[in-house]
Amino acid sequence: MLTLHQYHLSPYNEKVRRMLNFKGIPYIEKFWMLGDRGKVKDFNHTGKLPALEVDGQIIGDSTDIVRYLEQSFPETPLIPQDRQQRALVHILEDWADESLYFYEMHLRFTTPGNRERNMPRMVEKEGWFLRYLLPKVIPGGIAKITATQGIGRKTPEQLLVDVDRHVQAVDDLLGTGNWLIGQTITLADLAVYAMFQALRDADMALAIMQRYPTILPWLARVETTTDEARNTQN
Numbered sequence: 620m621l622t623l624h625q626y627h628l629s630p631y632n633e634k635v636r637r638m639l640n641f642k643g644i645p646y647i648e649k650f651w652m653l654g655d656r657g658k659v660k661d662f663n664h665t666g667k668l669p670a671l672e673v674d675g676q677i678i679g680d681s682t683d684i685v686r687y688l689e690q691s692f693p694e695t696p697l698i699p700q701d702r703q704q705r706a707l708v709h710i711l712e713d714w715a716d717e718s719l720y721f722y723e724m725h726l727r728f729t730t731p732g733n734r735e736r737n738m739p740r741m742v743e744k745e746g747w748f749l750r751y752l753l754p755k756v757i758p759g760g761i762a763k764i765t766a767t768q769g770i771g772r773k774t775p776e777q778l779l780v781d782v783d784r785h786v787q788a789v790d791d792l793l794g795t796g797n798w799l800i801g802q803t804i805t806l807a808d809l810a811v812y813a814m815f816q817a818l819r820d821a822d823m824a825l826a827i828m829q830r831y832p833t834i835l836p837w838l839a840r841v842e843t844t845t846d847e848a849r850n851t852q853n
């Protein structure tokens with residue numbers, strides 16, 4: 620049995636979990652408390668989650684996990700055989716993981732209103748002390764990360780111009796179709812979905828998404844195609 624180790628509200632986890640569901644692979648979920656973050660390093664050297672435990676072995680990055688799943692469970696493919704499509708799937712996944720992630724994290728957890736709404740959701744399973752402490756320290760920690768990365772130094776107006784561009788790009792890509800690449804759902808949909816569903820929890824990003832006709836219906840389509848109900852064995 621596979622075990623998916625994860626943190627609450629992690630978008631990377633959404634990508635992996637929905638892939639497992641789509642492929643109908645049985646798995647157990649283990650949620651880690653932020654208070655136990657130090658111990659994660661003991662089994663995944665990057666200290667990050669998600670990580671997938673397979674027969675005692677740890678696969679410790681969502682990009683590696685989804686490739687392992689695709690290789691081991693090829694019957695319901697999510698990575699196209701076509702070379703150009705496969706390349707585009709890779710590029711979109713990397714864009715989602717390495718660029719969109721910082722926007723969702725910054726907007727959800729450092730901006731007024733969103734921070735107050737989303738922080739309690741992130742820490743709701745922690746002990747009482749961390750439930751009190753973490754909402755006071757995590758937003759500052761995230762702001763430092765996004766300042767180092769770069770987007771955290773932009774004005775709120777510039778950030779929203781960026782988000783609008785990202786959302787428009789997905790709207791353009793979808794056009795009149797159902798999925799980002801080709802005629803069926805792919806890993807690109809899961810990866811970009813993972814970050815967009817998190818961005819949707821920031822009210823200004825949601826307002827931008829609502830201005831484009833394809834975005835919210837596409838998010839709902841990914842959800843109905845990959846939700847737990849599909850995984851009858853789980």
Ligand SMILES: N[C@@H](CCC(=O)N[C@@H](CS)C(=O)NCC(=O)O)C(=O)O
Pocket residue numbers: 626628629630631656666667668669679680681682716
């Ligand atoms: N490249 C990694 C990124 C994973 C990642 O950044 N996970 C965050 C949670 S969303 C994490 O573990 N943060 C804790 C830390 O950095 O110590 C992946 O795709 O799995």
